[in-house]
Amino acid sequence: MKYNRLTHIEVKNAKPEDKDYKISDGNNLYLYVMSSGSKIWRLNYSLDNKRRQVPLGKYPVVSLADAREKTLEIQKLVNDGIDPVDNKRKERLDRQLSHENNFEAIAKEWHKNKKHTWQPKHADVILNRLSTNIFPIIGKRPINEIKPVELLHAIRPIEEAGKHEMAHRMLQTVGQILRYAVASGRTDRDVSQDLKGALKPVVSKNYAHLKESQLSEFIHKLNRYDSEYKGNLLTKHGFQLLILTFVRGGELRGAKWEEFDFDKKQWRIPAERMKMNEQHIVPLSNQSITLLKKIHKITGNSYGNLVFPSFKNPRKTLSENTFLRAIDIMGYKGITTGHGFRSTASTILNENGFRADIIERQLAHCERDQVRAAYNHAQYLPERTQMMQWWADHLEKTGMKV
Numbered sequence: 001m002k003y004n005r006l007t008h009i010e011v012k013n014a015k016p017e018d019k020d021y022k023i024s025d026g027n028n029l030y031l032y033v034m035s036s037g038s039k040i041w042r043l044n045y046s047l048d049n050k051r052r053q054v055p056l057g058k059y060p061v062v063s064l065a066d067a068r069e070k071t072l073e074i075q076k077l078v079n080d081g082i083d084p085v086d087n088k089r090k091e092r093l094d095r096q097l098s099h100e101n102n103f104e105a106i107a108k109e110w111h112k113n114k115k116h117t118w119q120p121k122h123a124d125v126i127l128n129r130l131s132t133n134i135f136p137i138i139g140k141r142p143i144n145e146i147k148p149v150e151l152l153h154a155i156r157p158i159e160e161a162g163k164h165e166m167a168h169r170m171l172q173t174v175g176q177i178l179r180y181a182v183a184s185g186r187t188d189r190d191v192s193q194d195l196k197g198a199l200k201p202v203v204s205k206n207y208a209h210l211k212e213s214q215l216s217e218f219i220h221k222l223n224r225y226d227s228e229y230k231g232n233l234l235t236k237h238g239f240q241l242l243i244l245t246f247v248r249g250g251e252l253r254g255a256k257w258e259e260f261d262f263d264k265k266q267w268r269i270p271a272e273r274m275k276m277n278e279q280h281i282v283p284l285s286n287q288s289i290t291l292l293k294k295i296h297k298i299t300g301n302s303y304g305n306l307v308f309p310s311f312k313n314p315r316k317t318l319s320e321n322t323f324l325r326a327i328d329i330m331g332y333k334g335i336t337t338g339h340g341f342r343s344t345a346s347t348i349l350n351e352n353g354f355r356a357d358i359i360e361r362q363l364a365h366c367e368r369d370q371v372r373a374a375y376n377h378a379q380y381l382p383e384r385t386q387m388m389q390w391w392a393d394h395l396e397k398t399g400m401k402v
Helices: 009-013 064-079 084-100 103-117 121-136 147-159 164-183 192-196 214-224 232-246 250-253 286-299 322-329 340-351 356-362 380-400
Strands: 020-026 029-033 039-047 050-057 265-270 282-283
Touching: 009 356, 020 064, 029 064, 039 064, 039 380, 050 064, 050 084, 064 084, 103 164, 121 147, 121 164, 121 356, 147 164, 147 192, 164 192, 214 340, 214 380, 232 250, 232 286, 232 322, 232 340, 232 380, 282 380, 286 380, 340 356, 340 380
Parallel strands: none
Antiparallel strands: 020 029, 029 039, 039 050, 265 282
């Protein structure tokens, strides 16, 4: 066994033998030459009257100079009463915890736990917005170290791009993630609360919609959509059903025939297609039943049982732009939208004495009480049924022909 200080040449030229052996560099630093040919640096030290050893790495990745530098660092720890092996283990654990507790990791964990409560498209939008706007700025930051100013730095570019509503929604999403981290013990507080008032307020913009005085002219034009405007008959019938039921466009376009019960005169939209993620019942008026039977003659045998299959690809639903194009063709671009008929219906129904809570329930706007959520889809059903028939009769008097 050699005890003189090693040279770079000696370390480089040390050859393997039948048995492992070690060469001392002094200061309790040894180069272990393995029979396999590997060369490993190891340091002996004593702490609490116990002799211990810590590996410093393989040569040549760890050079002689590197090994000596690590020796000095470790001896400083030992002199302070810190076990280098325990310290190394702690650092490795800290790095692991730092990775597991960074904002991006916890955000993805939160998203995974929540996405079953959302529609798939909505879940994708949330993750894409986080990935595009938030993760590049604070994604790798330990969540318990994020400061309000860092969060504002991540949100501000969205606002500066003129997307004020999206900026507010992004802040709300980050707040939900932070509160999830608080609940799961990864941070102490939701720092997004410190940014209240920091973003510009959102100016509410209602969907363009028709006044009652404009409704009759529109309906008469819609009646002639397939003749005078050379539009598709299915588009005409779909638009008429949209107005009769005043559901959201996506709820109509995604409809399947098995959702309709002509005997009970009900359309049950499944929870996964509803914004509030709860089944919604639409009472069907006599006019809606008549219209649906006409539509069934066109798409009753469609692929996937779709009521409104796409014209280009029958495996998909009708495009969300279909009704917008119809509105444009009839000369109402910027005056109304498909979604706007929900506002038109709501206004007229309110003005004709129907209770606001019945109207709101039919619009599926209501927040749900968790205890009653399983029953709320049928709330006020008799009164809603009466209201939907009144609305269909009103549209018929206004000129709608089904």
